[in-house]
Amino acid sequence: MLSNNTSNPPALACKLPRKAARFALSLAVMFSGLVLSHSAQSADTSLKSDISSYYDSHLSDLFLWFHQHPELGFLEQETAARLAAELRGLGIEVTEGVGSTGLVGMIENGPGPLVLVRADMDGLPILEDSGLSYASRNRQINFSGEDVPVMHACGHDMHMTTLVGTAKMLMDNRDAWSGTVMLVGQPAEEIINGAKAMLEDGLYQRFGVPDYAIGLHVSSGAPSGMVTVREGIVQSSSDSVDIKVRGIGGHGAYPHQTIDPIYVSSQLVIALQGIISRQINPLTPAVITVGSFQGGSKHNIISNEVNLQLTVRADSEETRNEVLTRIRDTAANIGRLNGLPDDLLPVVRMGFESTPTNINDSAAVAKVLPAWQEQFGYDPLLTSQRPGMGAEDFAYFTQTEHKVPGVFFSVGGTPPDLMREVASGRASAPQHHSAFFRIDPNSVKAGVEAMYTAAVELLNNP
Ligand SMILES: [Zn+2]
Numbered sequence: 001m002l003s004n005n006t007s008n009p010p011a012l013a014c015k016l017p018r019k020a021a022r023f024a025l026s027l028a029v030m031f032s033g034l035v036l037s038h039s040a041q042s043a044d045t046s047l048k049s050d051i052s053s054y055y056d057s058h059l060s061d062l063f064l065w066f067h068q069h070p071e072l073g074f075l076e077q078e079t080a081a082r083l084a085a086e087l088r089g090l091g092i093e094v095t096e097g098v099g100s101t102g103l104v105g106m107i108e109n110g111p112g113p114l115v116l117v118r119a120d121m122d123g124l125p126i127l128e129d130s131g132l133s134y135a136s137r138n139r140q141i142n143f144s145g146e147d148v149p150v151m152h153a154c155g156h157d158m159h160m161t162t163l164v165g166t167a168k169m170l171m172d173n174r175d176a177w178s179g180t181v182m183l184v185g186q187p188a189e190e191i192i193n194g195a196k197a198m199l200e201d202g203l204y205q206r207f208g209v210p211d212y213a214i215g216l217h218v219s220s221g222a223p224s225g226m227v228t229v230r231e232g233i234v235q236s237s238s239d240s241v242d243i244k245v246r247g248i249g250g251h252g253a254y255p256h257q258t259i260d261p262i263y264v265s266s267q268l269v270i271a272l273q274g275i276i277s278r279q280i281n282p283l284t285p286a287v288i289t290v291g292s293f294q295g296g297s298k299h300n301i302i303s304n305e306v307n308l309q310l311t312v313r314a315d316s317e318e319t320r321n322e323v324l325t326r327i328r329d330t331a332a333n334i335g336r337l338n339g340l341p342d343d344l345l346p347v348v349r350m351g352f353e354s355t356p357t358n359i360n361d362s363a364a365v366a367k368v369l370p371a372w373q374e375q376f377g378y379d380p381l382l383t384s385q386r387p388g389m390g391a392e393d394f395a396y397f398t399q400t401e402h403k404v405p406g407v408f409f410s411v412g413g414t415p416p417d418l419m420r421e422v423a424s425g426r427a428s429a430p431q432h433h434s435a436f437f438r439i440d441p442n443s444v445k446a447g448v449e450a451m452y453t454a455a456v457e458l459l460n461n462p
C-alpha cells in the first residue's frame with residue numbers, strides 16, 4: 001500500500017484527539033462484534049482447522065522468515081527464490097523472472113475460469129524499531145548505491161505467507177473446485193512499478209488473461225483477522241511528479257539581478273494547492289502533496305535550481321489527467337510570471353511511478369460476499385467513507401488494457417493486546433511505513449481463509 005502518511009508516531013501511550021477517539025470507539029464496536037460473531041457461528045470448520053494446523057506447522061515460521069529477510073523493490077531475489085521454492089514444494093509449476101523479480105505459479109485443475117491471486121513481495125528502506133524479537137536487521141544496497149536498512153513495514157510478509165497458505169488449501173482441496181489459478185508474486189509495489197513490469201513482460205500473453213483477479217492488504221487500522229471489502233473504488237490513482245525549477249543564481253544581497261528559484265518554487269507550491277481548491281470540482285476528490293523541496297546551499301547565495309517531488313492522487317482518470325495537465329501548465333506559468341525565459345521554464349517529469357485507481361468489481365464482490373458472511377459470521381462489506389487516498393498497483397491487473405473484474409480486500413493485522421488499547425482510546429496503532437509497524441502473524445489465518453474462499457467462489461460460479 002502506498003499511502004500519503006509516512007510519519008512515525010511514537011504513539012503507543014499517547015492520548016488520541018477526539019476524532020481519533022471516535023474512530024477508536026467504532027473499532028471497539030467492530031472488534032467486539034467480530035469476537036461475538038466468531039463464537040456465535042462458523043461455517044466450514046474443517047477449513048478453519050486445516051488452515052490453523054498448517055499455520056502452526058509451517059506458515060508461522062515462514063512468516064518469520066519473510067519478516068527477517070525483507071528486500072527492496074526489484075531486489076527481491078532471496079524472497080522470490082523462497083516463495084518459488086514454497087510453491088514448488090506444494091507441487092506447483094513456477095516461472096521466475098517475470099517482470100524482473102516477479103514469479104508466477106500455475107495450478108491447472110480441469111475446465112473453468114482463470115483466477116489470478118496476487119501477493120506483493122517488497123519491503124521498505126526503514127530501520128525497524130518495533131521491539132519485536134524477530135525484528136529485521138537486513139540491509140541492502142539500493143539502486144542509488146546506498147547501503148540502507150530494510151523492513152517489512154507494510155505487511156507484504158503477511159501477503160506472501162497468505163499466498164502460500166492459499167496455494168496449499170487449493171492443492172489439498174482440488175475436488176472442491178475446477179479451473180486454473182495463477183499465483184502471482186509481484187515485485188516493487190512500494191514504487192508502484194512491479195505490476196506494470198509483470199504486465200509489460202507479457203504476464204497475460206504468456207499465462208492467459210484472467211477472468212478474475214484477487215488481492216489483499218493487511219491493515220494496521222483493524223483488529224487482527226477482521227476481513228473487510230468495498231464495492232467500487234478501493235484506492236486512488238497515484239502519480240509521482242518531479243519538477244525542476246531553474247533560476248538565475250547570484251548574491252543574496254542583489255536579488256534584483258537574479259531570478260530566485262526558491263522564491264519561484266514557493267509560489268509554485270502555493271499555486272499547486274489552488275488547482276485542488278479552485279480548479280477541480282469540489283465534489284471530486286484529488287490530492288497534490290509536495291513531499292520534497294530541495295534547493296540552495298548557503299544563507300547568502302541565490303541558487304540556480306530547486307527540485308520538488310510531488311505525489312498526486314485522484315479517483316477517476318478524468319480528474320487525474322486534468323490535475324496532471326494543470327500541474328504542467330501552472331509550473332510553466334509561474335515560471336513566466338517571474339520572468340524566466342522559455343528555455344529556463346520549470347521541467348516537469350511524470351509517468352515514472354504511477355498507477356490507476358483500484359476499483360473492485362461490484363458483481364465479483366457480490367459473488368464472494370455470501371461465502372465470506374457464512375465463513376466469518378459477520379458482513380465484511382464496508383459502506384463507510386474511505387479514510388484517505390492511498391494507492392495500490394494491484395489496479396494494473398484489473399484496470400489497464402484488459403478489464404479484469406477484481407476483488408481487493410483488507411485483513412486487520414493489529415495484535416489483540418494493542419487493539420484493546422486502541423479501542424479504549426489509550427493508544428494508536430503504529431501506521432504502515434512506520435519503524436514501529438508490527439503485524440500480528442496470526443492474521444495470516446484469516447487471510448488464507450478469505451483468499452481461498454474467494455478464489456473457490458469465483459472458480460465455481462464464474
Ligand atoms: Zn503495502
Ligand SMILES: [Zn+2]
Pocket residue numbers: 001002003153154190432433
Ligand atoms: Zn506500503
